[in-house]
Amino acid sequence: MYRVFFDKDNFIVNFNFCRCMKQVNLRICQTILTLVLGMFLCAGAYAQTVTVKGHVKDALGGVIGANVVEKGNTSNGTITDMDGNFTLTVPQGATLVVSFIGYKTQEVAAAPSVVITLQDDTELLSEVVVIGYGVAKKNDLTGSVTAIKPDEMNKGLVTNAQDMMQGKIAGVNVQNNGGQPGGGATIRIRGGSSLNASNDPLIVIDGLAMDSYGVQGLSNPLSMVNPNDIESFTVLKDASATAIYGSRASNGVILITTKKGSKGSKPKVTYNGNVSFSKVKQTVDVLDGPAYMDYVQNLFGYSDEDFLNSAEYQSLGYYDENGNHLFANTDWQDEIYRTAISTDHNITVSGGLKNMPYRVSFGYTNQNGILKTSNFERYTASFNIAPSFLDNHLSVNLNAKGMYSNTDYADEGAIGAAASMDPTKPVYDNTEAGKKNYAGYWQWPYASDYDPSWQYGVNNLAVGNPVAILNLHSNTGESKVLMGNAEIDYKVHGFEDLRLHVNGGMNLSSGETNQSYSPYFYDTANYYYGNYGWNTMDTYNLSLNAYAQYTKDFTEDHHFDIMAGYEWQHFHKETDYFYCGYYQDTHEEFPGQQYNPSENTLYKTENYLVSFFGRLNYSYKDKYLLTATLRGDGSSRFSPDNRWGIFPSVALAWRLKEEAFLKDVDVLSDMKLRLGYGITGQQEGIGDYTYFASYTPNSQGAYYPIVGNGITYRPDAYNPDLTWEKTTTYNAGIDLGFWNNRLTANIDYYYRKTTDLINTVFIAAGSNFSNKLTSNIGSLHNQGVEFALTWRAIQMKDWSWELGYNVTWNSNEIDELVASQGDDYVVQYGGSAVGAGSSDGIKGWAVGQPSTAYYTYQQVYDENGQPIEGEFVDRDGNGVINGDDRYFYKKADPDVLMGLTSKLIYKNWDLSFSLRASLGNYNYNAVECSNSNLSSSSTYSGSTWHNVLDMTRPKNWQQVSSTDALSDYFIQNASYLKCDNITLGYSFDKIGKLALGGRIYFTAQNVFTVTKYKGLDPEVNGGYDSNIYPRPFMGILGVSLNF
DSSP, rough: OOOOOOHHHHHHHHHHHHHHHHHHHHHHHHHHHHOOOOHHHHHHHHHHHHEEEEEEEEEEEEOOOOOEEEEEEEEEEOOOTTTTTTEEEETTOOOOEETTTBBBEEEEOOOOEEEEEOBHHHHTTTTTEEEEEEEEEGOOOOOOOOOOOOOOOOOOOOOOGGTTTTTTTEEEEEESSSSSSOOOEEEEEESSSSSSSOOEEEETTTTTEOSSSOOOOSOOOGGGGGGGEEEEEEOOOSSHHHGGGGGOOTOOOEEEEEEEOTTOOEEEEEEEEEEEEEEEEOOOOBHHHHHHHHHHHHHOOOOOHHHHHHHHHHHSEETTTTEEOOOOOHHHHHHOOOEEEEEEEEEEEEETTTEEEEEEEEEHHHHHHBTOEEEEEEEEEEOOOEETTTTTTTTEEEEEEEEEEEEEEOOOOOHHHHHHHHTOOOOOSSSHHHHHHHHTTTOOOEEEEEEEEEOOOOOOTOOOHHHHHHHHHHOOOOOOOOEEEEEEEEOOOOOEEEEEEEEEEEEEEEEEEEEEEOOTTTTTTTTTTTEEEEEEEEEEEEEEEEEEEEEEEETTTTEEEEEEEEEEEEEEEEEEEEHHHHHHOSSSSSSOOEEEESOOOOOOEEEEEEEEEEEEEEETTTTTTEEEEEEEEEEESSSSSGGGGEEEEEEHHHHHHSSSHHHHHHHHEEEEEEEEEEEEEEEHHHHHHTOOOEEEEGGGGOOOOSTTOOOOEEEEOOOOTOOOOOEEEEEEEEEETTTTTTTTEEEEEEEEESSOOOEEEEOOOSSSSSSSSEOOOOOEEEEEEEEEEEEEEOOOOSSEEEEEEEEEEEEEEEEOOOOOGGGGGGGGEESSSSSSSSGSEEEEOTTSSSSTTTEEBOOOOOOTTTTEEEEETTOOOOOOOSSGGEEEEESSSSSSSEEEEHHHHHHHEEEEEEEEEEESOOOEEEHHHTTTOSSSHTGGGGGGGOOOOOTTTTTOSSOOOOTGBBBBBGGEEEEEEEEEEEEEEEEEETTTBBOOOEEEEEEEEEEEEOOOOOOOOOOGGEESSSSOOOOOOEEEEEEEEEE
């Protein structure tokens, strides 16, 4: 109710006040309405999220560090605390994904309060491992078996399959033979079991056992498989695991399984590629030009003035086309090495059309070597389909792999020449004589008389120009490989416990190398005539195996798995070659004609292997396990009386964790004891026709043209009593798992005894068609301990860290050689840097010694610790230094091998490295030995200068005799620690708005080496160091993309 005053002033004031109050009341109503609407909106928004308070536990209680994330939004997540509790806010209706190592991942609907009980991931314990002729659950294995998958995050440049295993598996020693592109490697499993036969393991790729022939024009036979196509490696180490392969399994077995598609999956395209650079890490320390001239002056004792007027000074340096006396300062090692750029590309298409998984891949590798002119180029393709029919009762697996490669082999003689060549000489010679006689390269001129136009030749005592060695010698290889197999597996209708399996495979290879030496190549064998020719080798390996497998559970306690089968393999090889030189057109008697052509070069050989095999697996209450295998092999390489060999094995395992007294031990998640015994065989490294009399065509010098073309034949030595090498192995092991297998360990002890060693020995003259015969002559043994550890140290939402460590100790000893010669008999071998070579080699076989022991003279040293030239310990005390004073000292094989890998992941980043160590191995430093003669007559040998290695100067020897070359001084400690690679990577789910996942990474390879060894690289296969192709430092930038 308003009151109205007629007072003019009051009327105006009261009217304005009433109007203001209306405005205030209106604004208050608006504010209240806004607040009410906001409260409703906030309540609506609050109603769309939920704060989950949860607890994660297992059978033993709360799980610490379990990952809890919102499904479809991995950025929203947390981990459980010390009691297994967590709190996480997620949208209403969201799903939580809970995961932890060793447990099955679970999904639960979001709610204010949840309790999740994790179940053990039995698939981890039941992980399927490929074994000989089938698969087995990992926790059912009774033998020493290691299965690994290539680590995509922790690897360097992987060109060949063996690169993935290096340093990763206890008991397996992988040594690359040098730094050549596409180079070969030596693989040893638990040491060597033979002296003269092969020590290489059997390689089985998708069920097809490989032959031992190799591929012509391919340095490494494993190059036939693209590493990008490999799914897993399984290494069978003890006889209970390998005896199923019988006569070829004494050195272990490596099973390689390639990748396949997945049923019902959408098509997926993957690209993996990298670009890398390689650079030589270290070169031999030698004198440069000025330092070498000072050295020569001091060596001959000249004053400065006398030196300038000396004949030695005049022969240093070179003379240009104008007759000027000049001096170069050539770093010859720098001239032969380069920074090399390489690339690798792989494209894969995989998926599944209902019940038919498929996978197709293509690869291209172009690897340049750091030694100029060396290159490896490879093209690969693979195809796999694995359809299933008849309600999954019939499974078919078809594999095909193809490989084509070109290899340019550099002449590695340039490596030694670069260390010895006079640094005062130039690379090129622009004088008329240099261009005419030595293709423009500077060489030591030497008068000769090949024909009126070729009046120069080769000084045999001179060092050839290293650059000319590389450029005037061409050696190229071309290789083609086709490999495939077809597997059929049928689960019998109405009797599903019975499976019938057939696998037919083939491996075809064809290779050719072409070599040419220019007529200007600086050695007496090739100068003037040159040398041109080729080698070819065609091989095929055909295989068929079939087996039946019956699996049955009788009650809950008894499980049987019985398998029996048959296998047939045919190995065939055909080789041929032709080489010749040519007289120059200016030759007066034979212009343009062939010089010293090859003849009678075609060679064919083949052998067959027929086998019957069986295996029994039995388990009682899933605690007590028994495996027994038996294989009978018949080989065409032996006489009918010795053709068949029987190779049995038996193994027992006890899963103690399943016993009542350990079942409730929370910290222990797995514990299994293993015992194994078995006999395996060896037939590689001998000829296919050694057991019967055969004849070989003679060469042209032994022709007698009485009948026909006059070709005659000579008989070959043969031994009808030759038989298999046999290796008996005993193995005891324990497998341990702690904290739900976050920490796992495997420990094995093994003892391997090889009898009937195959070796070529001297025999009485007239007792056969040769004074040497391949025979069964002795025995040796290996024993050792292996330890492997995997520790998942951190397993959190954003962080994970996994460490792997393995160590192996192995001891090798010869037990018997030629029984008739007694235990003091020594078979010398191994070569020497100076002297007779293999007939008086640096190594020796003798009873009680390792198979790679050095057989040396004991060096005498002066008060400064330097070896005294020509002085050795008279060990037999008769006052004469002769062969009776030699003794066994150290060995080439290591006592201990170790490997350490680390992989740290933080969110999308990963950092990993691999270390590898070898302890107790010694090298024969033939580089130092062959360059240790520092006398003036050697430095200026044949009126040609030779550079001096820094490592040879402290002892200042003036002569190196064949006895000096066998000094134990040159047996040097080559133990080492190497960092194989360090990798930093980043993974991504998309690029911008493009849903393109992948990973980009940078790797440093061959990062560092810690060693006391005086040579360039302590890692020398066989221990004989004579200028191996250096292993380079590499930097790699790579990317993986998933489309």
